[in-house]
Structures are given as structure tokens and as C-alpha cells.
Amino acid sequence: MTYQRRNAELRRAVKTLVNDKLAxxxxxxxxxxxxxxxxxxxxxxxxxLPRLNNRMVILSPFDNSVIQRERLKVLFxxxxxxxxxxxxxxxxxxxxxxxxxxxxAFVGRMDCKAHRKDRRLxxxxxxxxQQGLDEDQIVKAFIDAIKGFCLFQECDSVFLQAVYPxxxxxxxxxxxxxxxxxxx
Amino acid sequence: xxTIGVKGSQELARLRCLALVAQGLMHAQPFGRDCRExxxxxxxxxxxxxxxxxxxxxxxxxxxxxGRDLSxxxx
Numbered sequence: 001m002t003y004q005r006r007n008a009e010l011r012r013a014v015k016t017l018v019n020d021k022l023a024x025x026x027x028x029x030x031x032x033x034x035x036x037x038x039x040x041x042x043x044x045x046x047x048x049l050p051r052l053n054n055r056m057v058i059l060s061p062f063d064n065s066v067i068q069r070e071r072l073k074v075l076f077x078x079x080x081x082x083x084x085x086x087x088x089x090x091x092x093x094x095x096x097x098x099x100x101x102x103x104x105a106f107v108g109r110m111d112c113k114a115h116r117k118d119r120r121l122x123x124x125x126x127x128x129x130q131q132g133l134d135e136d137q138i139v140k141a142f143i144d145a146i147k148g149f150c151l152f153q154e155c156d157s158v159f160l161q162a163v164y165p166x167x168x169x170x171x172x173x174x175x176x177x178x179x180x181x182x183x184x
Numbered sequence: 185x186x187t188i189g190v191k192g193s194q195e196l197a198r199l200r201c202l203a204l205v206a207q208g209l210m211h212a213q214p215f216g217r218d219c220r221e222x223x224x225x226x227x228x229x230x231x232x233x234x235x236x237x238x239x240x241x242x243x244x245x246x247x248x249x250x251g252r253d254l255s256x257x258x259x
Contacts, residue, residue: 030199038199045198050210052201057209065207075200101209104200 003068036074056141057101058110058149066099066106078106078129094125102141105130114153121146121155126163126172139168143175 002011018039021027030038030045059066061082072078080099083091094111101107108128114121123146128138150158158176163169204210 030195032196032199040199040202044202045195050201050205053210059209063207065204065209071203075196075203101204104197104204104210 032074034074038075052103054103054137054141056107056138056145058145059099059101061096061098063099065101072106076106080106080109093127097125100128100142100145102130102133102138105133107133107138114155116154119154119156120159121150121153121157122159122161123163124161126160128163128165128168135168139171139175142172146176 002014005011018027022029022039026042027039028042028044030040032038061080066072066080069079069081072080078099080097083093083097084095088095093109096113097109097111099106099109107130108126110126111124112121113124126142128135130138146158150156160169160173160176163172201210
């Protein structure tokens, strides 16, 4: 709640409030098997949850859900860092990678650049990382997401430079050609 | 204060969902939060229900009031 807030007074006040609510029982602590502690509204884990959506969401690198790197690692097993501040030689995924959320998992990331003059979206690298998910479903969800993304970026075509795992490349290229209407 | 230990992957999955719901991403529209969209849908739904409810009241009023003189008390 007070992540990256430097106001010590505010941090203290929030801590006191949270402790009070924990003592009252309106909040409860959830301890994960690895030892990390999360605080949630009492009984929140028992409530029915919304139905999972099969759409893929291309997130901003500054989205609130990804700014806390440690929490993201613990909860989602997803190590994400925007690398525009990382020296080029040390970059692992690319200058401006965008996280990809599918259902309740971060399944990959995409480094891309919109060439506004040519109305062309260049996907410099696309990574799908989660094992055990249906690849066809993920590819389909990605194609749907990228169509919307192109509209949003005012691009008429997509150029896919690299995809990992490589086996997904051909399927993705042909699907993108059919969907967006240009030769990747 | 009580601490609940999360044992299974099911609970972890629920915790993930809670985290995504808290960020407005569970029913997210692409490239953003769905709050505005959801709000629009909710408003339209409430408006439709309200119009339907009013129409039903008006129709039933007309139906039951037919042939009666509403200006005088009924016996």
C-alpha cells in the first residue's frame, strides 16, 4: 500500500491502521508456504471469484500489477523488469517489454515498437514462458490481443522479428498475416 | 492476530485472482482497466431495468384502472 512512498509518517499511520484492523479481525494475514505474508480482507479467500477470462491483455510496463517485482515473483512466478533503464549489454528481453497476461497468469512478454509513419508495428521479440498451458489457445488469444493493440497504436501491419519458443513462429506469422492483412 | 497458512495451489490461485481483481485486471479490457466499460454496462443495465419497471407499472396501472373512476374513493 505504501510501496515506494517515502513519507515515513504515512507509512507509520498505514501500518498502525493495518495492525488495528488485523487485531479487529477485519483483515487477515495469509502466509505462503515459502514464508511471504499477504494481508487480505477477512474471508476474501472464501468468496466466489470472477470467472476467468480467456482474453490476453497486453499491459503497460508501469501497470500497478507489475511494479512490485518481488510480489510478482512470489505470486505469479514471473520475473519482470522494464529494461529501458538497464544498460543495453545487460538487457535480457528488450528495451520496452510489455507483460502479457492470460487468464490469471503472466504468460510472456513482448518487446515492440510502433513505426507511426509507416503505420507498422514491429514486434522485436516475443516470449511465451509459461509451461503447461495450451499453446494454441495462447496463440489465438495473442492474435486477438495484437489486433486490438494495432488499432490502438494506429498500425495496419505487424512485423514479427523473433519469437520464443521458436516452434510457435510459423503459426504466429501466418495467423498474423491472415489477421492483420499484411506480410510479416 | 491470526495467520492462515496457504497450503495448496488452489489457495495460491485464489490469491492471484484477488491480486488481479484488486488491480482491475480480472475482467480487463485490452490495454486498460475495465472499470469505465463496466460502469457503462452497469448504467445501461440499470437504465433498461428502470425503463422496463416503469413501463410495467404504467401498463398495469392502466389495465387495473380501466373503467374505474379514480377520482372517487373505491368501496
